[in-house]
Amino acid sequence: MKIRIIGWVLLSMGICGTAQAAVPLKIVRGERDTVYQQKHYIVGVTNPGNRAQVNGKSVRVYKTGSFGAEVMLKEGANSIEVIVDDGMGQNEKYVKVFYSKKRPEKLYTMERAKKTMAENELKACDFNAVSKEGAYLQYGDGDDRLGGSKMGFVDAGIVFKVTGEKGGLYKVQLSQNRYAFIDKDYLEPTEMTTQTVNTGSWHVGKNGKYDRVSVSLPCRLPYHSWTELDPTRICVDVFGAMNNSNWITQLNDTEMIDYVDFLQVDSDVYRVIIKLKQAYSWGYSVAYEGNNLVINVKHAPELSLRGMKIGLDAGHGGKYPGAISPSGLKEKDVNLSMVKELKALLEAKGASIVMSRDGDQEPTMAERKKTFKDAEVDLMISIHNNSGGSPLVEMGSCTAYKHIVNRELAAMMQNRLTELGHKNFGLIGNFNFSLNAPTEYPNVLLEVLFMSSLPEEEKLADTLYHKKVAKQVVLALEDYIKAVKAAQQK
Numbered sequence: 001m002k003i004r005i006i007g008w009v010l011l012s013m014g015i016c017g018t019a020q021a022a023v024p025l026k027i028v029r030g031e032r033d034t035v036y037q038q039k040h041y042i043v044g045v046t047n048p049g050n051r052a053q054v055n056g057k058s059v060r061v062y063k064t065g066s067f068g069a070e071v072m073l074k075e076g077a078n079s080i081e082v083i084v085d086d087g088m089g090q091n092e093k094y095v096k097v098f099y100s101k102k103r104p105e106k107l108y109t110m111e112r113a114k115k116t117m118a119e120n121e122l123k124a125c126d127f128n129a130v131s132k133e134g135a136y137l138q139y140g141d142g143d144d145r146l147g148g149s150k151m152g153f154v155d156a157g158i159v160f161k162v163t164g165e166k167g168g169l170y171k172v173q174l175s176q177n178r179y180a181f182i183d184k185d186y187l188e189p190t191e192m193t194t195q196t197v198n199t200g201s202w203h204v205g206k207n208g209k210y211d212r213v214s215v216s217l218p219c220r221l222p223y224h225s226w227t228e229l230d231p232t233r234i235c236v237d238v239f240g241a242m243n244n245s246n247w248i249t250q251l252n253d254t255e256m257i258d259y260v261d262f263l264q265v266d267s268d269v270y271r272v273i274i275k276l277k278q279a280y281s282w283g284y285s286v287a288y289e290g291n292n293l294v295i296n297v298k299h300a301p302e303l304s305l306r307g308m309k310i311g312l313d314a315g316h317g318g319k320y321p322g323a324i325s326p327s328g329l330k331e332k333d334v335n336l337s338m339v340k341e342l343k344a345l346l347e348a349k350g351a352s353i354v355m356s357r358d359g360d361q362e363p364t365m366a367e368r369k370k371t372f373k374d375a376e377v378d379l380m381i382s383i384h385n386n387s388g389g390s391p392l393v394e395m396g397s398c399t400a401y402k403h404i405v406n407r408e409l410a411a412m413m414q415n416r417l418t419e420l421g422h423k424n425f426g427l428i429g430n431f432n433f434s435l436n437a438p439t440e441y442p443n444v445l446l447e448v449l450f451m452s453s454l455p456e457e458e459k460l461a462d463t464l465y466h467k468k469v470a471k472q473v474v475l476a477l478e479d480y481i482k483a484v485k486a487a488q489q490k
């Protein structure tokens with residue numbers, strides 16, 4: 001079934017009082033008061049099969065009914081002629097755009113400037129605060145559309161020394177030489193104090209589907225974890241801790257953990273090192289049980305799609321449509337359709353699927369993550385489609401990951417997507433997308449194509465194409481499983 005195009009129901013009234021259905025024409029991009037760039041895009045929508053002209057030049061009308069052109073503007077007022085015809089009649093519009101070579105200087109009142117300076121100023125503070133559920137550390141006070149760059153999530157109940165505030169952030173001291181930032185919403189003032197403490201004994205063993213490392217501490221301390229490659233090691237820096245672990249019990253029943261070790265990185269920074277037996281990690285979590293720091297390392301699943309539990313996330317949903325294509329396709333619908341195709345193919349291969357949404361719901365990022373974490377998925381794929389750049393050319397696919405351990409999986413996805421002839425928009429590392437943050441399972445984000453690109457919109461409007469994309473994703477998963485198996489046999 002083709003997704004219907006909503007843009008072409010526009011009728012315009014004929015002159016002389018008689019109502020007459022004109023050839024549908026809607027301008028969806030390019031109607032602007034003033035622009036500061038000479039190169040200007042006009043995008044319109046008519047019925048599929050109609051012809052279109054922009055400033056007298058014929059342009060391609062895609063199967064979606066969308067068409068577009070690049071126009072070089074002259075300085076001052078421009079009137080761009082857009083004509084569509086269906087062989088019986090025609091419709092025309094004049095798009096007015098004013099092109100100014102000089103961008104106006106931004107005018108700031110003194111008051112506004114002062115306010116901006118005050119907002120950007122780091123104010124000194126001196127109090128202690130305790131973390132709430134969902135708290136995460138940021139490396140710095142930077143910001144973009146995805147928020148500041150995350151170091152990682154931390155458990156609740158950790159006391160931080162707050163030394164400054166800036167906008168919505170607190171600056172917290174982690175150790176003598178290290179600080180981070182936390183969103184104010186996740187800290188609450190406390191009477192408890194911070195201190196540098198001695199670490200206690202460790203215990204390493206197996207617990208169900210996980211290997212478990214437990215480090216006893218007298219109180220909850222801040223930490224930062226990551227996975228290294230070659231060799232594959234899970235590392236956790238614990239801030240405010242000095243080694244006094246003179247007893248590390250290691251049971252030999254662990255499946256993933258080869259050995260554990262520690263490093264006193266600084267006089268008050270203690271690193272827990274977990275060397276894995278295998279090159280590939282299937283995720284881990286760090287949390288406190290009482291005051292014990294517990295790192296659960298997930299066992300490898302059965303290395304076959306048969307028996308694997310895969311999380312699928314269709315981006316956006318409900319009142320959040322995501323990107324909208326020129327002809328009116330909504331990203332949320334395209335994402336869900338691709339996820340459903342992928343689900344069918346994976347289930348046919350014996351995998352079990354966990355979806356963050358299976359209809360037009362709008363779960364929050366936290367709810368999506370909880371769905372996958374609670375289900376203990378072996379791997380998660382989030383599907384989106386992109387927007388931006390030129391509407392006239394193909395923009396391509398991109399695949400994103402945050403943690404370096406997920407790079408290979410993302411690269412395999414990217415390779416399989418570009419096999420469809422998609423341009424390579426890039427493999428994006430350290431992507432600050434919320435669903436790339438979890439460490440509990442490998443995860444990647446696919447931005448399959450661009451909703452805003454007319455040639456790509458044409459592909460995205462075709463559900464048969466969604467199946468093609470799903471097939472490539474399955475191939476990439478099989479590539480990954482093959483690589484894991486090969487590494488095990490070494």
Ligand SMILES: [Zn+2]
Nearest residue numbers: 315322384385
């Ligand atoms: Zn999206």
